[in-house]
Amino acid sequence: MLSYWEKESFTKYDYIIVGSGIVGLSVAASLVEKKPTSKILILERGIFPSGASTKNAGFACFGKPTELLADIATIGEEATLELVEKRWKGLQALRKRIADKKMEFKQAGSYEIILEIPKNFEQKIDYLNKLLRPIFHEKVFHVAPQEQIQRFGFNTKLAKMLIYNGFEGQLHSGKLIQSLMEYVQKKKVKILNGCNVNQFRDTESGVEVQVNHEINFWAKRVAICNNGFIGQFFSHYPVKPGRGQVLVTKPLKKLLFKGNFHFDEGFYYFRNVGKNQILFGGGRNLDFEGETTTELKTTPNIINNLIEKLQTLIIPNQSFEIEQTWAGIMAFTPNRKPVIEYCTQNIVVGVALNGMGVAIGTTVAEEIANLLLQ
Numbered sequence: 001m002l003s004y005w006e007k008e009s010f011t012k013y014d015y016i017i018v019g020s021g022i023v024g025l026s027v028a029a030s031l032v033e034k035k036p037t038s039k040i041l042i043l044e045r046g047i048f049p050s051g052a053s054t055k056n057a058g059f060a061c062f063g064k065p066t067e068l069l070a071d072i073a074t075i076g077e078e079a080t081l082e083l084v085e086k087r088w089k090g091l092q093a094l095r096k097r098i099a100d101k102k103m104e105f106k107q108a109g110s111y112e113i114i115l116e117i118p119k120n121f122e123q124k125i126d127y128l129n130k131l132l133r134p135i136f137h138e139k140v141f142h143v144a145p146q147e148q149i150q151r152f153g154f155n156t157k158l159a160k161m162l163i164y165n166g167f168e169g170q171l172h173s174g175k176l177i178q179s180l181m182e183y184v185q186k187k188k189v190k191i192l193n194g195c196n197v198n199q200f201r202d203t204e205s206g207v208e209v210q211v212n213h214e215i216n217f218w219a220k221r222v223a224i225c226n227n228g229f230i231g232q233f234f235s236h237y238p239v240k241p242g243r244g245q246v247l248v249t250k251p252l253k254k255l256l257f258k259g260n261f262h263f264d265e266g267f268y269y270f271r272n273v274g275k276n277q278i279l280f281g282g283g284r285n286l287d288f289e290g291e292t293t294t295e296l297k298t299t300p301n302i303i304n305n306l307i308e309k310l311q312t313l314i315i316p317n318q319s320f321e322i323e324q325t326w327a328g329i330m331a332f333t334p335n336r337k338p339v340i341e342y343c344t345q346n347i348v349v350g351v352a353l354n355g356m357g358v359a360i361g362t363t364v365a366e367e368i369a370n371l372l373l374q
């Protein structure tokens with residue numbers, strides 16, 4: 001039961017955003033940059049942001065060679081290029097908003113480890129480089145010298161080739177989200193945590209947003225930015241959740257590589273973190289059906305598979321211990337494109353980052369903000 005004062009002072013906004021991941025926070029940032037006097041509220045169900053944005057690997061990536069080739073085969077050249085461009089532009093826009101130092105962004109580069117060299121692979125790399133030239137203006141993918149595999153300490157019997165990409169970066173996902181929160185809060189955006197949005201009622205004069213089955217907020221317009229959890233509100237979008245499982249090793253005696261690494265069309269990914277630790281995630285392709293879930297838990301089959309890949313491929317000559325494991329939820333569409341549209345008169349949905357939200361998140365948020373301002 002709310003008082004007159006509470007209702008007057010705390011529940012009425014110009015814009016309400018559901019979800020404080022990279023997209024929700026960046027929508028608030030875009031709105032407040034364009035319309036500084038707007039009253040904006042972000043509702044987040046977690047005690048702090050609790051979606052994929054703070055559970056990811058922190059790769060500022062736009063696609064690995066085998067993944068891009070697979071995308072071209074499924075959605076075509078034009079759609080793939082459009083996505084790469086949006087990711088690349090999004091990353092530049094993010095770096096303009098948040099200083100590299102604050103989010104520990106490093107242009108660390110990435111390598112794709114090729115376990116089985118596809119037919120005519122070097123020609124395919126040339127083809128990709130030609131295709132990407134209008135976006136990057138130089139060669140993106142380079143075949144690395146063969147000795148590099150050994151220098152990194154990988155199993156040379158399994159790793160057949162490395163493809164280097166100097167444009168990819170890595171960042172500290174926690175610091176990125178914290179910096180974005182500080183950025184919008186400085187501009188008077190309110191963030192309320194522990195607020196689980198249950199339902200919406202879109203009326204002619206605005207939208208009523210019910211939180212914790214108890215309190216109704218009100219805004220002229222609403223953006224739903226809850227990515228993998230969109231199914232709790234709408235079932236008609238072609239968006240499927242996809243769980244990602246991750247582990248981090250305890251500090252190793254020595255770590256021979258730094259930067260981002262991918263293999264198996266990007267289904268597996270690892271990088272250096274902390275002092276000589278490896279963050280390693282993936283394996284969703286082992287059980288697509290089982291991993292199409294919003295359940296936040298790790299499973300022995302995937303974690304054991306990651307451990308086995310560490311032992312056999314990544315650090316075959318070193319013993320290691322696991323420090324921690326976790327899971328996060330992504331959202332996928334068949335055409336790999338995010339869903340950004342009005343779902344009712346005053347509610348915009350902006351979800352389905354297709355597992356690469358660090359780079360594309362800022363572009364997606366800008367599009368959502370532009371729709372809200374229309």
Ligand SMILES: Cc1cc2nc3c(=O)[nH]c(=O)nc-3n(C[C@H](O)[C@H](O)[C@H](O)COP(=O)(O)OP(=O)(O)OC[C@H]3O[C@@H](n4cnc5c(N)ncnc54)[C@H](O)[C@@H]3O)c2cc1C
Nearest residue numbers: 019021023050051052053056057059197244328356357358
């Ligand atoms: C394990 C893993 C590794 C990844 N690695 C990378 C990577 O290296 N590089 C990359 O680019 N991408 C990566 N991704 C994908 C990337 O993290 C996502 O694309 C991106 O974070 C999505 O951002 P978002 O803001 O749309 O959603 P989220 O970050 O998921 O935010 C949604 C927010 O909505 C909140 N919410 C949900 N329902 C409600 C409700 N009813 N009421 C209120 N709040 C609600 C959630 O708590 C959450 O905070 C990875 C994802 C995972 C899971």
